[in-house]
Amino acid sequence: xxxSLADIENMDQRYRAQFVNSLSGFKSANLVGTINAKRVHNLxxxxxxxxxxxxxxxxxxxxxxxxxxxxxxxxxxxxxCYTLNHIHSNIVGxxxxxxxxxxxxxxxxxxxxxxxxxxxxxxxxxxxxxNIKIGMQIEQINPVEANETQIVIGRVVEVIIDKQxxxxxxxxxxxxxxxxxxxxxxxxxxxxxxxxxxxxxxxxEPTILK
Amino acid sequence: xxxSLADIENMDQRYRAQFVNSLSGFKSANLVGTINAKRVHNLxxxxxxxxxxxxxxxxxxxxxxxxxxxxxxxxxxxxxCYTLNHIHSNIVGxxxxxxxxxxxxxxxxxxxxxxxxxxxxxxxxxxxxxNIKIGMQIEQINPVEANETQIVIGRVVEVIIDKQxxxxxxxxxxxxxxxxxxxxxxxxxxxxxxxxxxxxxxxxEPTILK
Numbered sequence: 489x490x491x492s493l494a495d496i497e498n499m500d501q502r503y504r505a506q507f508v509n510s511l512s513g514f515k516s517a518n519l520v521g522t523i524n525a526k527r528v529h530n531l532x533x534x535x536x537x538x539x540x541x542x543x544x545x546x547x548x549x550x551x552x553x554x555x556x557x558x559x560x561x562x563x564x565x566x567x568x569c570y571t572l573n574h575i576h577s578n579i580v581g582x583x584x585x586x587x588x589x590x591x592x593x594x595x596x597x598x599x600x601x602x603x604x605x606x607x608x609x610x611x612x613x614x615x616x617x618x619n620i621k622i623g624m625q626i627e628q629i630n631p632v633e634a635n636e637t638q639i640v641i642g643r644v645v646e647v648i649i650d651k652q653x654x655x656x657x658x659x660x661x662x663x664x665x666x667x668x669x670x671x672x673x674x675x676x677x678x679x680x681x682x683x684x685x686x687x688x689x690x691x692x693e694p695t696i697l698k
Numbered sequence: 699x700x701x702s703l704a705d706i707e708n709m710d711q712r713y714r715a716q717f718v719n720s721l722s723g724f725k726s727a728n729l730v731g732t733i734n735a736k737r738v739h740n741l742x743x744x745x746x747x748x749x750x751x752x753x754x755x756x757x758x759x760x761x762x763x764x765x766x767x768x769x770x771x772x773x774x775x776x777x778x779c780y781t782l783n784h785i786h787s788n789i790v791g792x793x794x795x796x797x798x799x800x801x802x803x804x805x806x807x808x809x810x811x812x813x814x815x816x817x818x819x820x821x822x823x824x825x826x827x828x829n830i831k832i833g834m835q836i837e838q839i840n841p842v843e844a845n846e847t848q849i850v851i852g853r854v855v856e857v858i859i860d861k862q863x864x865x866x867x868x869x870x871x872x873x874x875x876x877x878x879x880x881x882x883x884x885x886x887x888x889x890x891x892x893x894x895x896x897x898x899x900x901x902x903e904p905t906i907l908k
Binding site: 489490491492493496497499500501502503504505506507508509510511512513514515516517518535536537538539540541542543544545546547548550572574577580581582584585586587588589590591594599607620622627628630632633634635637639641643644645646647648649650651654655657658659660662663667668669671672673674675676677678679680681682683684685686687688689690692693694696697 | 699700701702703706707709710711712713714715716717718719720721722723724725726727728745746747748749750751752753754755756757758760782784787790791792794795796797798799800801804809817830832837838840842843844845847849851853854855856857858859860861864865867868869870872873877878879881882883884885886887888889890891892893894895896897898899900902903904906907
């Protein structure tokens with residue numbers, strides 16, 4: 489079946505949201521932790537975190553200033569920092585619940601039962617239950633002109649993780665840490681390893697890394 | 699274990715690449731198909747495709763102009779269009795092999811055994827074997843100042859997919875289509891559904907969608 493541009497534009501709004509949100513493929517599953525000047529914590533599920541570069545270490549994410557994520561975006565602007573916390577299978581329900589439109593004064597930590605955790609020299613709250621906690625400092629923000637989203641790029645300044653999950657070559661075993669993936673707006677998945685592959689070279693066949 | 703900014707900066711380059719590429723969480727797994735003015739096809743695995751918006755339907759991806767992906771980026775600039783093609787478990791090896799540094803004149807389709815497929819009114823080649831094929835038109839490019847990457851945002855203009863995989867609410871069953879996820883640089887995963895959740899509201903508990 490071929491869907492044309494007109495077919496997509498003519499979809500019912502909610503149907504189109506599910507359909508188009510499925511197109512990128514599986515997504516990362518993180519909770520963004522922030523704090524505002526009044527020390528109110530905010531926590532929000534985000535499925536758009538992507539790798540930007542390893543040196544300096546940078547990650548990007550998409551924020552919609554006119555949805556529930558407005559608090560998160562404003563807190564990042566105000567404080568310059570935020571945390572990313574991987575979602576694992578035991579906290580999927582609580583993580584999804586952070587997407588509800590709670591009042592600005594409410595902390596999604598309290599509302600969902602997740603626990604704020606603070607590192608020595610970082611103001612934004614981590615999620616204690618998370619198996620990978622990443623401290624981020626804002627680097628660059630680019631508006632997307634065709635809609636009202638913002639692409640937020642930050643530098644990694646701290647990573648808290650069980651060292652045993654970091655393999656000898658630096659690869660982090662996300663399956664061992666039970667990190668989940670997201671499809672579309674509301675599907676949570678447990679990925680199972682098929683294979684790792686060696687660095688590809690034109691003169692070699694694809695080779696599985698044992 | 700806490701990794702500081704200095705710990706990350708002091709990692710060996712390859713170790714850091716694996717480590718930092720793991721931090722975002724699981725990634726989408728796509729092949730980008732392009733064509734240049736001389737009609738040479740190019741195909742390249744990309745693990746950074748992310749959702750930008752549903753109306754208009756837009757996806758973003760990160761391109762490194764100074765790596766093997768230079769051909770892809772130049773072709774996109776030249777022609778204004780590209781395709782995204784989901785990777786499934788049977789083409790993981792061939793897909794990974796497209797990351798090898800083939801000559802500019804070589805087609806990664808020929809080199810890896812994947813088959814170009816053309817739609818009526820779209821110049822860039824799709825991957826015939828792929829179960830989700832997406833035609834994209836360039837919308838906006840933002841350079842990331844701290845490194846030499848480019849964030850490429852495109853509009854979805856065509857989607858080719860088995861209609862049976864599109865559920866009644868528009869959610870695409872990526873597991874039924876065998877789409878894979880990527881971790882770090884070289885790990886390919888098959889995601890298994892845990893649960894879908896209903897739209898979250900402050901007054902309700904998290905509710906599994908049956």
